[in-house]
Amino acid sequence: MGERASPELIDSIRRELGLDDPIHVRYLRWLGRTLRGDLGRSWATRRPVLESLVSRFPVTLRLTVLAFTLSTVLGVAVGVTAAVREVSGSGYLVRPLLLVGQSLPVVYLGLLLMYVFGVWLRLTPISGIGDGGLRYFALPAATLGLYGSVYKARMTRAAMLEVLRQDYIRTARAKGLAERVVVYRHALKNAMVTVVTVLGTGLSALLVGSVLTETLFGLPGIGKLQVEAVWARDYPVVMGCLLFEAATVSGVNLAMDVAYAWANPRIRLA
Amino acid sequence: MGLLLIAGMALGAVLAPALVPHPPDRMHLDRPLAPPGPEHLFGTDYFGRDVLSRILHGGRITLGVAVGAQALALSLGVTLGLLAGYHGRWVDLIIMRVVELWLCFPDLLMAVGLAVALGPGVPSVFLALGLVGWPGVARLVRGEALSLREREFLEAARAAGVPTSRLLRGHLLPNCLPAMAVAFTGGMAACVMAEASLSFLGLGVQPPMPSWGAMLNQGRPYLHHAPHLVVFPGLAIAACVLGFNLLGDGLRDILDPRSHEFR
Numbered sequence: 001m002g003e004r005a006s007p008e009l010i011d012s013i014r015r016e017l018g019l020d021d022p023i024h025v026r027y028l029r030w031l032g033r034t035l036r037g038d039l040g041r042s043w044a045t046r047r048p049v050l051e052s053l054v055s056r057f058p059v060t061l062r063l064t065v066l067a068f069t070l071s072t073v074l075g076v077a078v079g080v081t082a083a084v085r086e087v088s089g090s091g092y093l094v095r096p097l098l099l100v101g102q103s104l105p106v107v108y109l110g111l112l113l114m115y116v117f118g119v120w121l122r123l124t125p126i127s128g129i130g131d132g133g134l135r136y137f138a139l140p141a142a143t144l145g146l147y148g149s150v151y152k153a154r155m156t157r158a159a160m161l162e163v164l165r166q167d168y169i170r171t172a173r174a175k176g177l178a179e180r181v182v183v184y185r186h187a188l189k190n191a192m193v194t195v196v197t198v199l200g201t202g203l204s205a206l207l208v209g210s211v212l213t214e215t216l217f218g219l220p221g222i223g224k225l226q227v228e229a230v231w232a233r234d235y236p237v238v239m240g241c242l243l244f245e246a247a248t249v250s251g252v253n254l255a256m257d258v259a260y261a262w263a264n265p266r267i268r269l270a
Numbered sequence: 271m272g273l274l275l276i277a278g279m280a281l282g283a284v285l286a287p288a289l290v291p292h293p294p295d296r297m298h299l300d301r302p303l304a305p306p307g308p309e310h311l312f313g314t315d316y317f318g319r320d321v322l323s324r325i326l327h328g329g330r331i332t333l334g335v336a337v338g339a340q341a342l343a344l345s346l347g348v349t350l351g352l353l354a355g356y357h358g359r360w361v362d363l364i365i366m367r368v369v370e371l372w373l374c375f376p377d378l379l380m381a382v383g384l385a386v387a388l389g390p391g392v393p394s395v396f397l398a399l400g401l402v403g404w405p406g407v408a409r410l411v412r413g414e415a416l417s418l419r420e421r422e423f424l425e426a427a428r429a430a431g432v433p434t435s436r437l438l439r440g441h442l443l444p445n446c447l448p449a450m451a452v453a454f455t456g457g458m459a460a461c462v463m464a465e466a467s468l469s470f471l472g473l474g475v476q477p478p479m480p481s482w483g484a485m486l487n488q489g490r491p492y493l494h495h496a497p498h499l500v501v502f503p504g505l506a507i508a509a510c511v512l513g514f515n516l517l518g519d520g521l522r523d524i525l526d527p528r529s530h531e532f533r
Contacts (some may be wrong), residue, residue: 041424047421100517103512105463107486108504115497121401216490226379228470230386242383246374 004016040236049240056100061212062222063140064206071152071202076195078149079156083164085181086157091261093158095235101150106209110143110216114254116164124223132234144209160190166190200256204249277515301523321498324480325506331475332482332510335396336461340454342400347407348450354408354416360436366412369405377402377460378467383474395474399461414446448525455518459511466507483505 023030031038082094117124117139124138134161163169164187172182211223218224222241229237314320340392354365375383388394418424427441468474469483477484482503489499 060320099515100508100512103459103508103515105466105483105486105504105507105511107467107483108500108507111486111490111493111500111504115493115500119494119497178453204376208376211379211382212470215471230382230473233386235386240377240388243378247380249376250374250503259378 010063040240042234042237044229044232044237045233049236053222053244054235056220056222056225059219060210063137063219064135064140064203064210065142065209065220067144067206068203071206072199073147074145075149075152076192078153079195080160080183080191081161082153082157082190086161088136098154098157100152101146102154104147106143106147106212107216107257109147110213112138113139113143113146114217126193129145138221139221140213143216144206144213147209148206151202151205152195152198156191156195159194160187161174162194163187163191197256197260200249200253203252207245207248274513276510276517295516316408321485323500325482325503328480328485328503329506330511331479332462332465333390335392335399335465335475339394339399339403339456339461342370342396343403343407343457344450344454346400346404347453348411348438348443348446350404351408351411352446355412356419356438356442357432358416358419362412369408376463381468381471382471384474385401386466390473390476392475392479393470395465398468399464402464403457403461407450407457410449411446411452414449415442417447419440446484449468449520451525452518452522455514455521459514459518462507462510462514 030040042052046094047053072153078094078098085094124135168188169182171224172186189224207223210221211226214221214223215227222244226238226241227240228234273307280415331373350365350369354362380404384398384401385394388397424437424441427437432441435469465474465481466483469481470487472484472487475481475484477488485503486500486507494497
């Protein structure tokens with residue numbers, strides 16, 4: 001339909017798309033379709049939105065899983081070290097470092113890594129997905145993982161500090177257990193109960209970060225799809241992406257709550 | 271420490287027109303992508319615009335947007351939070367369900383959605399960030415209000431016949447101020463970050479207006495030859511966010527001694 005479309009044609013298309021109906025009718029129709037798994041078609045490519053989402057999903061999944069693993073391992077390790085050091089009085093550098101880390105925008109972190117490893121050392125590709133090999137995920141996953149690890153490190157550190165002050169830790173030490181056993185077997189296990197609850201929140205942050213990271217590194221995932229759709233004013237696709245993200249976050253939070261109740265019987269009554 | 275950083279930033283932003291060596295939009299087409307040097311302390315971009323000048327002017331926009339958005343988020347959040355916490359029952363139920371629904375969407379993605387709906391530009395960034403920020407504030411203030419509701423001084427005020435509206439404004443609100451101050455600094459840090467992210471995605475402040483996030487995006491293609499194009503704006507964002515984070519930490523230490531051990 002060009003600029004010179006006749007009013008009749010415009011009318012007939014409006015009627016066909018159901019744009020004549022009042023807003024609540026349109027909303028209910030949208031809701032009904034969405035519940036049946038029909039997210040509509042892209043205005044730009046005419047492809048069903050669900051199909052685009054499904055085709056982009058593996059990239060985002062891969063990026064997020066890599067980043068999630070990295071951020072959890074790194075975050076917990078740094079958090080534990082920070083707490084243990086702090087108790088022994090040699091950890092005064094860790095808190096400022098974490099604060100600085102928390103203040104770095106994920107995009108900036110990505111650009112810095114890009115410069116050091118891509119431009120300077122020429123170790124990794126800078127952007128794009130190429131043949132889809134793991135090399136192309138190295139920098140994006142590192143960026144997102146580092147970004148996510150700061151929050152987890154902070155939480156782990158706080159939880160560990162709390163646990164290390166408990167009486168049973170003193171008991172364990174008094175029994176003459178090795179410090180390593182006390183820290184990892186006794187303290188970390190209990191601190192993880194707190195840390196696990198924030199993993200869900202962390203995932204929501206990772207999802208946000210993945211939009212930025214995918215755009216920065218030119219990875220064709222859902223985040224990039226969303227940004228491109230925003231640029232093209234392709235509303236069905238934008239809605240589809242937002243819906244996907246909200247559903248993921250809610251789903252993960254629910255799963256976390258269930259897992260938490262299962263792992264920690266104390267919470268079940270509350 | 272945080273206060274110093276923020277004060278410096280704010281001063282730089284306010285005095286930007288007087289401080290900057292070059293107008294932020296002035297193009298020196300004869301020296302594009304100049305490295306940092308005595309004439310251009312932070313170098314120039316592709317159009318030969320002075321990076322330092324653009325950073326200082328970008329700070330005006332970023333901080334302005336952040337303050338505006340926080341004002342919106344706080345006024346909405348505090349009002350609804352106080353109502354929910356004080357009235358309880360169905361008022362609380364309705365407001366908190368809305369808050370929870372709102373929080374389902376990751377914040378930046380919500381802001382992206384709102385910015386799209388409102389169209390790009392400074393006013394919509396400010397609106398989007400304000401609308402994203404209020405549920406967190408509401409939840410915090412509700413908690414404070416809940417814990418204060420049954421305290422004696424409020425009961426005394428109620429018994430003395432103080433009308434509810436004055437009770438909320440005159441008695442409840444001032445006691446929530448410490449929590450609000452902490453929420454404000456945290457919110458500012460989040461806003462600065464979010465504005466940079468939105469502008470990086472091209473959904474926030476539009477060119478040719480200077481913005482830190484947009485500068486990161488525009489500098490990306492020149493990473494090979496002119497890394498200063500992204501290094502300095504990124505530092506500006508990081509310093510600003512760090513300042514607010516430090517300030518927030520400091521405020522919390524002063525206002526809430528209990529949390530001292532537990533950060």
